[in-house]
Amino acid sequence: MLLSYLKIAWKVLLRRKFFTFISLFGISFTLMVLLVVYAMYDHTMGPHTPEKRVDRLLFITKLELWSDHSQSNSGASYSFLDRYVRPLRTPEKVSIATDGGSLVAYVGNQKLKLDTKSTDGEFWQVLDFDFLAGRPYTVREVREGAYVAVINESTSRRYFGTTQGVIGRFLEADALRFRVVGIVRDVPASRMLTTADLWKPITVSTVDLRDPSYLGPCMAILLARDAADIPTIQQEFRQVVSRVPVPDPKAYTEVRVYAEPILGNLLTRELFRTTGPDNGTGRFMALAFGLSLLFMLLPALNLVNLNVSRMLERSSEIGVRKAFGATSGVLVGQFLVENIFLTLLGGVLGLGLAAGVLHLLNGSGLIPYAHFTLSGRVFGAALGVAVFFGMLSGVYPAYKMSKLQAVQALKGGTN
Amino acid sequence: MLQLTDIEKVYQTKTIETVALNRVNLTINKGEFVSVMGPSGCGKSTLLSIMGLLDEPSGGILELDGRPVKSYSDKELAHLRNQKIGFVFQSYHLINDLSVLDNVELPLLYRAGVGGKERRQRAHAALDKVGLSARTTHFPSQLSGGQRQRVAIARALAGRPEIILADEPTGNLDSVMGEEIMDLLLGLHRHDGTTIVMVTHDEQQAQKTERLIRFFDGSQVA
Numbered sequence: 069m070l071l072s073y074l075k076i077a078w079k080v081l082l083r084r085k086f087f088t089f090i091s092l093f094g095i096s097f098t099l100m101v102l103l104v105v106y107a108m109y110d111h112t113m114g115p116h117t118p119e120k121r122v123d124r125l126l127f128i129t130k131l132e133l134w135s136d137h138s139q140s141n142s143g144a145s146y147s148f149l150d151r152y153v154r155p156l157r158t159p160e161k162v163s164i165a166t167d168g169g170s171l172v173a174y175v176g177n178q179k180l181k182l183d184t185k186s187t188d189g190e191f192w193q194v195l196d197f198d199f200l201a202g203r204p205y206t207v208r209e210v211r212e213g214a215y216v217a218v219i220n221e222s223t224s225r226r227y228f229g230t231t232q233g234v235i236g237r238f239l240e241a242d243a244l245r246f247r248v249v250g251i252v253r254d255v256p257a258s259r260m261l262t263t264a265d266l267w268k269p270i271t272v273s274t275v276d277l278r279d280p281s282y283l284g285p286c287m288a289i290l291l292a293r294d295a296a297d298i299p300t301i302q303q304e305f306r307q308v309v310s311r312v313p314v315p316d317p318k319a320y321t322e323v324r325v326y327a328e329p330i331l332g333n334l335l336t337r338e339l340f341r342t343t344g345p346d347n348g349t350g351r352f353m354a355l356a357f358g359l360s361l362l363f364m365l366l367p368a369l370n371l372v373n374l375n376v377s378r379m380l381e382r383s384s385e386i387g388v389r390k391a392f393g394a395t396s397g398v399l400v401g402q403f404l405v406e407n408i409f410l411t412l413l414g415g416v417l418g419l420g421l422a423a424g425v426l427h428l429l430n431g432s433g434l435i436p437y438a439h440f441t442l443s444g445r446v447f448g449a450a451l452g453v454a455v456f457f458g459m460l461s462g463v464y465p466a467y468k469m470s471k472l473q474a475v476q477a478l479k480g481g482t483n
Numbered sequence: 484m485l486q487l488t489d490i491e492k493v494y495q496t497k498t499i500e501t502v503a504l505n506r507v508n509l510t511i512n513k514g515e516f517v518s519v520m521g522p523s524g525c526g527k528s529t530l531l532s533i534m535g536l537l538d539e540p541s542g543g544i545l546e547l548d549g550r551p552v553k554s555y556s557d558k559e560l561a562h563l564r565n566q567k568i569g570f571v572f573q574s575y576h577l578i579n580d581l582s583v584l585d586n587v588e589l590p591l592l593y594r595a596g597v598g599g600k601e602r603r604q605r606a607h608a609a610l611d612k613v614g615l616s617a618r619t620t621h622f623p624s625q626l627s628g629g630q631r632q633r634v635a636i637a638r639a640l641a642g643r644p645e646i647i648l649a650d651e652p653t654g655n656l657d658s659v660m661g662e663e664i665m666d667l668l669l670g671l672h673r674h675d676g677t678t679i680v681m682v683t684h685d686e687q688q689a690q691k692t693e694r695l696i697r698f699f700d701g702s703q704v705a
């Protein structure tokens with residue numbers, strides 16, 4: 069039965085090349101856009117190296133001294149984070165690092181600019197980097213101010229010409245000599261909070277660890293024991309912050325600093341330009357959901373429309389099938405199978421297109437070290453969307469047609 | 484087997500009302516071969532559609548095996564159409580996207596417990612009977628009118644129904660082919676006890692059947 073449905077579905081598709089083209093184009097184009105957007109989102113925010121346990125991570129990257137007439141904001145200072153974040157009881161671990169910096173190294177007389185990040189030793193425990201060789205530097209090495217560094221694969225290739233036997237060798241930059249202790253796989257630039265070419269102990273950076281002001285160049289990453297602990301940690305941090313003395317009470321009334329998941333921290337605050345307690349994640353979710361639904365609705369409606377006329381044209385076939393014993397259910401089934409077949413075809417096509425677009429993006433070097441991929445998750449989502457499309461656009465016309473009297477269907481389904 | 488009591492069919496269009504069947508009372512007994520004659524537009528096809536459970540009468544009672552058809556659910560009606568009735572349409576109504584063989588298999592496709600192999604065998608056998616075993620992989624558009632008509636007949640035979648309702652089954656055939664089809668129907672009637680109701684314009688053919696019903700303007704006149 070199924071085979072016979074697919075056979076006729078295939079024939080109908082071939083016979084109506086224009087209809088097929090329009091439908092497939094609508095579906096595959098829509099899916100492609102959704103897939104590319106989702107792949108980019110997933111690549112930046114999803115659970116990938118080094119933020120593999122992203123559902124258990126909270127970030128504190130911004131601090132604002134606030135009053136309704138005057139605001140001042142940047143990152144937080146090391147001392148603020150060390151005093152108020154490090155001692156929190158609810159997280160499993162806390163790491164403090166700089167937002168980022170840069171060093172210049174020379175290979176022969178060629179200049180090599182390195183993006184850097186200065187971190188504590190916990191950084192390597194909170195995050196999951198892929199080490200190709202060596203190891204991370206330790207809490208102790210950081211405490212002792214050792215000139216050690218972890219570099220990424222590309223930097224190793226550029227500076228040493230290889231990734232083999234680099235551990236223990238020295239990298240000179242800005243007149244400092246770092247002993248390379250580890251090499252990690254490249255981290256895409258889109259992982260904005262953790263990416264770098266070279267990571268080094270915060271104790272050998274230019275950051276003044278004792279500067280008592282609240283504003284500074286640092287951020288904190290908090291690892292929860294369990295994703296469910298996130299609200300508890302946020303709650304504890306809110307309480308701590310509420311007791312933090314406001315540094316310049318004449319100018320400011322409030323210290324605004326929040327521990328947030330990656331989405332709120334990276335995207336929605338920027339998107340909605342908000343520094344207040346609501347980071348806009350809820351709004352973002354509603355917006356994203358609404359937009360993608362709207363985006364899908366258009367080709368789906370188009371399909372419904374095409375399907376209705378397609379079924380009117382095929383009403384004679386429906387009449388014949390009814391005359392020889394097809395029930396309404398069987399007919400609806402047949403048209404749904406046909407439609408889902410079509411949309412799945414569109415889905416596969418869309419997937420192919422998306423893979424192509426991502427391949428181009430990866431090759432373009434637009435985002436350094438970026439490697440967008442269509443994960444199993446994305447594929448599953450695409451498949452789900454395609455089937456949803458098929459259902460949405462097929463059920464109504466099929467149901468309508470199947471309810472006709474056989475004779476009416478044979479005469480063209482007009483009355 | 485089929486009992487029509489005061490059956491009416493009125494077609495209502497915006498401008499006019501057509502009475503296609505006017506209080507028809509008719510009994511078709513099991514194993515009978517009945518032919519229906521009458522001028523064009525007198526309601527013969529309409530009558531067959533109603534007997535074939537393809538259309539609902541506007542009034543009156545249709546009984547199948549002693550039970551009013553109205554009392555059956557949609558699903559049961561589909562089942563009856565599939566198991567009991569083989570319909571030959573006046574205008575063939577083949578599915579153009581399917582091969583001749585697939586068209587003939589159609590009634591068996593909706594029958595539970597008939598596997599693909601058996602379907603194919605029975606379809607081949609039916610096509611053999613109408614002399615089309617050489618055309619199984621053709622598509623309807625590649626056939627002549629007479630050949631299409633024979634495919635439509637084979638399709639009705641394939642399910643081995645108890646009743647065959649044939650709307651001018653020989654209308655597009657030459658006299659030799661028409662004779663053959665007529666013999667085929669007579670054989671089914673005689674050997675398998677199939678009940679047959681056939682619409683025809685051919686007096687000679689009609690004379691070969693057991694009973695002849697004449698229609699005029701929606702009413703039975705003889």
Ligand SMILES: Nc1ncnc2c1ncn2[C@@H]1O[C@H](COP(=O)(O)OP(=O)(O)OP(=O)(O)O)[C@@H](O)[C@H]1O
Nearest residue numbers: 494495496501503522523524525526527528529530
């Ligand atoms: N769907 C319809 N809407 C309106 N009138 C219809 C419809 N179907 C049939 N009729 C009318 O009902 C009457 C009977 O039609 P029917 O097709 O039963 O005639 P027939 O006896 O089979 O004619 P023929 O020998 O030409 O096939 C005709 O007058 C026809 O115009």
Ligand SMILES: [Mg+2]
Nearest residue numbers: 527528573650
């Ligand atoms: Mg007719």
